[in-house]
Amino acid sequence: MRYAAALALVLGALPARAQDPLAEEMAKAIRAVRDSAGKSVVAIEVIRGEDPEGETGSGPAGAHKDYYNRPAGPVTGTILSADGFILTTAFNVSGEVKRITVTTPDGRRHEAKRLGADRKLDIALLKIDAKDLPLLPRAKPGEARVGDFVCVIGRGPDPAALTVNQGILSALGRRSGTAVQTDAEVNYGNVGGPLVTMTGEWIGITAHIYPRAMWGQSSGVAFASKNAEIDKVLEDLKKGKDIAKPVQGPWIGVLAGEPRAGVEGVPVDQILPNSPAEEAGLDAGDVIAAVDGKPVKSVEELKAALAKKKIGDEIELTIRRLKRDGKTWEEKKVKIKLAENPN
Amino acid sequence: MRRITLVILGLAGLAARQEGGAIDEAQKRLREVLARVTPAYIFIDGGSGVCISADGWMVTNHHVAGGQKVWPMRFSGGKEGVADLIGWHPLDDVAVLKIRDGKDLPFVPMGDSDAVRVGDPVIAIGNPFNLGAENWEPTISVGIVSAMHVYLDSPGYKDAIQTDTSVNPGNSGGPLITMKGEVVGINGRINPRFMNRVNTGIGYAIPTNQIARFLPHFKAGGRQWGGHLDGVQVGECGDDRFENVGEYGDGTFIHGIDEGCPAEKAGLKEGDILYSIGGQRITNNNRCFGVIGTWPAGSVVPVKAKRWNPAKKAFEGFETKLLLGSVEQMKEYYAQAGNRYYGFTPDYYHEGAGFKVGEVDSGAPGAKAGLKPGDLIMEAGGKRVANWVEFRQEMGARKPGDVVKLKVRRGMEELEPELTLDQRDLSQDQVGQADRRPPKKKDDKKKDDEDDDDAPPKKDEKPK
């Protein structure tokens, strides 16, 4: 008897259900959320100047700031007030911006002014000349639980169409408690759009896509800055204040991977563009074994060793790199100048 | 913000769904399962683990915790603890640890992973990108089982559960949990897309049924070895270079067989097609290696095979029992548990209660206690032992130097010898060894030592 036949016998020939009431109900709910929340979601086109560091679109990718390198097409913003305050991510409107055009859901295009930004929350406030814009209802503070179903509403490659991504709340207290985490897909296109409950209530603004997923790609790990946190800085943003991140500790610009059996130290999973690590010639796959001769065995130890240094300090890293034979490790020492963590 | 409240009125028509409808019910159920399972999640060195018993047995990946003997760990929420690495299996990427002073700990029971079907919803708990280190809050993601019984090339995910649940670096070692609240897999590998090492919908988990088969051995301690077809070369059915080897999908055919290997003892011959091993249907070579790898070395499993009868021009089916693993290697390995050496191996083929002694090393603790091949050990330290695996686990719980009273049956006689455990030679199971080779045979040990590039065993870390 063939395997397939055996399988069919065991399972019985299950016909696909005529309909799945739950999927139907969910699909309806998702569309309802999209249609209601979508009324407060705008498309933002950003015209940037030349990348000061070189010709856009050629040369090694690392030589460019991520926002010059991002794909063409609109990004997303969320209407914050009926008279035209629009919220988006700071990243979306970073760089040498020449013009920002906001398309409201009614199809009208508005020239927008960038007021202020908060790098810590990765949000920026824009103002357009409009009135009677529809607003999102807010989720009650403290009601969200891990596992709650949520949607992210965005404007896709086509500014007239809405995108909706669905997931759950993965965690509630990320980025020093200022953000929630979701496994709904958030990418270059929909970042800046609202994270809403299944009844369309606004939890926060999707933000912070760049540090982990280098190319704006969703990995099922995304963040939204909480609306209560946004409220705290809103008045400052309206006044045009640019809130920088609190000075970050010294940084080398690597993402640590999981420990590898057989070699001691901190394995490097990714080298971030424009980082000291990139400049010093570190490679993904290298293992950082020591800082200034003192062995580091875990990410925590590496962090602690770096925290003792100052931005601008030159340190010596001991790197273990797998030789071509794939078995033995060679040890190298590299000098690296610490920079400030830009994220 | 008065203005906001005013505009909300415009949204009254939104609720296309009913209060208390299917979505609310689904939400309630998910919250309930999460409340039950999340406390058993464990943070360990940037990776993940899960507690599977109230007394603190914990499972994770070897590539997370195989590197050292003692680990600081934290439960979801931040409660600190210390765990000792007890057993590890680099080829299966599994490590089993015991949390010190474990009592009434939160745990998720291991479920039957063979009952999991494609399409079943599953939950992953993990620490992607070490995000949880800030406040010891793990990351929850949900998805479905995409495929079952997936064999990946070495290092061996032999019978993996594939899931589209978001799993990323840092999720390794964390649990894959069903909506019943049972762990059915340990997440450990992903497949990337878009040139980036983040997840796009393919994650692989080691199934709990495989882990459960090894669990007594893990608890006995030390490095573990999976089963393999010793002394047999196999070919893919339907290979047109051979005659009478069936069609692709029929199973796997024996292409070569060494003299004296377990398969020959089981009555298998060149040209035989194996189509069921350990109760699992074998469809091709990958599945064959996959199924066998889920069994510890030393397991004797039922095998179904068929043989070409040239006279009748037809295949004839038969059944037999096959020992997985090489006897030579196991002789060295199964005379001990963890670092306790007792110096005799089981008769793997023995059926029925007790531990039947196979071979006794001369001058070893077993020989000193007067044990002889064929002796049946019924009790050890006043406890009944159902089989050799239980005996091994029982020995693993003791220390070198301990004296264990045995109850032994030899023919009609009943004996009560005393067995003094010795310190075991640790050279075989150094911690942190990324070695993919099978245990060394005694006679080629010398040659191997010359090119031995393994790191020396690490010293115990002081717990933080």
Added chain:
Amino acid sequence: MTIAAILAATAGSAEARQASQENHRAVFVKAVDSVVGIRAMAPLGERSGTGVVVSKDGYIVTSYATVPEGSEQIRVYLHGPRLLIGKLVGTSRAHELSLIKVEPKSELVPIEFGDSAGVKPGDVSYTLGNAAHCIIDNDAASLGVGIISGAYTLRVARANSTYTGPVLETTAAVNIGMEGSPLLDGKGRMVGFVTLNYSPSRFLGNAIPVNPLKPVLERLRGPDGGTPTTVPESQEPGYLGVTVGDKQGRVSVESVEAGSPAARAGISKGTILTALGGTSLKDAAEFRSRLKELKEGDLIFIKVEDDGLAAELKITLGKKGR
């Protein structure tokens, strides 16, 4: 990666729960016999992807990216597993599809087609295919569940794709090996044909709506007993976007057009080109003449050196002005 998953397991009433719990499973069981793994020797090397059985007598549609024109040794892995050798009967590069014929011993189970015009964002959707070669290696087709998360037009062909035009976006998993697999609706009917093309502002799975593909398939198969035909299409010269010259006996890039396939692959002024398609380059004239023979959509391998670092780039040639 979706709630649709959990939803199914947590329905309200016991009956509804029973019904829904089975839905992912029912879709899988209904479609799994119609989804096959495909491995073929394409002119530029071996490729693997997914195929879909469209007739009882053995017509199978797959991705042009897996089985381009000129492919040989087409191996079709059916659920079971069974292995059959297929023959390429027709291709349409513009629609990114190839039609294969196998001679099965017994009737195959064709997929049921759905109506892609009726698909709405928010609808549950499934992908089922050979992700990471799981059909070929394990006889285990991989099921992904998600929703339709958008519908838009892709204007650039990426990731070996030869298709540009309207797509359905899904949050169900789409990975290497899934090209050519069906996008299924909640009733297990094929409403889309998965492409690896994607939008870099979304990084999600995309499928070509199936309605416009139906007449193409009919044409490829030909009238009953007729001769299958390849859909004629424009054979635009391939566009890379560089000018080259000879510099110290090597082929050096003199300029790169912004936004061109070369620019996107990271080639810049001064990059040295050492080989094209596995053969090393003598001089700039040879490079130019060999490039001229290539068409839009062709995948080329170029070996480059930049600041002493060597790399091999995989570039899909574009169309000038796009």
